[in-house]
Amino acid sequence: METTTVFTSKQNGAIKNENEVIKKMMIILSKASLENVYAAFILANGARSEGIEAEMFFTFFGLEAIQKKKLEHLHVATVGNPAMHIPTMLGGLPGMEAFATSMMQKEMDKLDIPPVHEFLEILSASGVKLWACKLAMDMFHLKKEDLIDDLDGVLTVGDFYQRGSGPGMHMLFV
Amino acid sequence: MLTTISNKTVSLNEEGYLTDFSQWDKTIAHEIAQQTGIDLTPRHWDVINYVQDQHTKEIPLTIRNVGKSGVVDIKEFYQLFPAGPLKTCTKIAGIPKPVSCI
Numbered sequence: 113m114e115t116t117t118v119f120t121s122k123q124n125g126a127i128k129n130e131n132e133v134i135k136k137m138m139i140i141l142s143k144a145s146l147e148n149v150y151a152a153f154i155l156a157n158g159a160r161s162e163g164i165e166a167e168m169f170f171t172f173f174g175l176e177a178i179q180k181k182k183l184e185h186l187h188v189a190t191v192g193n194p195a196m197h198i199p200t201m202l203g204g205l206p207g208m209e210a211f212a213t214s215m216m217q218k219e220m221d222k223l224d225i226p227p228v229h230e231f232l233e234i235l236s237a238s239g240v241k242l243w244a245c246k247l248a249m250d251m252f253h254l255k256k257e258d259l260i261d262d263l264d265g266v267l268t269v270g271d272f273y274q275r276g277s278g279p280g281m282h283m284l285f286v
Numbered sequence: 287m288l289t290t291i292s293n294k295t296v297s298l299n300e301e302g303y304l305t306d307f308s309q310w311d312k313t314i315a316h317e318i319a320q321q322t323g324i325d326l327t328p329r330h331w332d333v334i335n336y337v338q339d340q341h342t343k344e345i346p347l348t349i350r351n352v353g354k355s356g357v358v359d360i361k362e363f364y365q366l367f368p369a370g371p372l373k374t375c376t377k378i379a380g381i382p383k384p385v386s387c388i
Contacts, residue, residue: 158387161349163370224348225388234350237360 135280136165138272141174143286145189146213149177150220152286153231160238168235169272171245174286175252178244178260183228188212229260236262241275243267291317303377307341310380318378322369326378330366333358334379341381347372348386 137159141152152168159166176182190196190203190212202208217227226234236242241264249255249266256266267275276283288297296309302318304310315334319326326334336357340347349372353360367374373383 154387157349160364161370161372163368163374223388224346224350224386226350234353234360237353238349238364 133280134159134164134282135278136167136276136282138167138169138276138281138283140169140171140272140283140285141177142172144173144176144182144186146186146216147188148286149174149186149228150225150231152177152284153228153235154225155284155286156235156240157231157238160235160240165239166235167241167243167272167275169243169245169267171248172251175244175248175254175259177228178232178242178263179254179258180260181258183232183260186213186228188216232260232262243272245269301377301383303383304380307380314380315378322374322377324367324374324378327366329358329362330375330378333363333366333375337375338379338381341376341379346386347376347384348388350388 137156139152139156141149143149152174156166156168170178176186187209190198190208191200193203196203196212198208225231232242242260242262243264244254244256244259244266246266246268256263287300288295290296292313294309294311294314296314297305299305304314316326319330324330333352336352336355337347340351345351349360349363352358352363352372358366363371376383
């Protein structure tokens with residue numbers, strides 16, 4: 113049987129050195145606004161769908177994205193967000209955040225982007241490791257029971273760095 | 287680009303995807319799977335048949351949709367095709383690589 117090697121290295125031109133390949137994305141989420149949470153989720157999910165490993169570290173306000181009671185109530189930031197193209201004072205009016213959030217969710221539905229709870233399930237099923245920051249949990253008086261069941265554990269910054277050491281590891285702060 | 291797989295001449299794009307589905311057959315699928323380190327099992331074929339069917343119906347493929355299809359859940363989908371499930375199984379299935387980020 114005649115076979116070729118076109119499907120492996122030759123396909124992309126030059127053969128890549130092992131150190132040039134992205135092996136794992138370590139993504140730190142420190143914010144709770146919907147646009148940041150989704151950015152981090154999509155980056156982690158996109159890594160896995162390319163065959164790249166991914167881990168997420170939820171710290172400070174990022175912990176809201178994995179709190180059972182809060183994760184479905186995240187909002188788009190309308191104040192201090194120049195991309196809103198509305199005066200800051202208008203962004204602070206009651207109902208503005210809810211309005212902007214529902215507009216964004218409608219657009220995301222059209223693109224088949226899942227809601228936060230389902231996105232977390234997809235990430236976990238895809239093999240993304242989900243870690244909570246110990247210090248931030250202590251600061252916000254959170255217990256493990258307050259967080260999603262799919263959580264892989266609670267880590268210190270040092271633990272997280274350990275997991276991200278080695279060639280081909282990349283860290284992203286959102 | 288033209289190349290030969292299992293004594294058949296097929297045309298591939300620069301990423302190794304077949305550009306003409308009519309050139310696809312099961313022997314070619316096995317060959318492409320071998321190249322990506324996969325031995326095809328009946329479970330792989332369930333998924334390959336499903337994505338080909340969706341492609342024929344012109345329904346865009348996403349990992350989320352495949353996970354909801356009832357054919358395979360997301361966890362098993364990743365186990366069957368570890369190096370990126372959607373891009374690997376579409377390559378084996380002889381259909382274009384999906385463009386979605388989700």
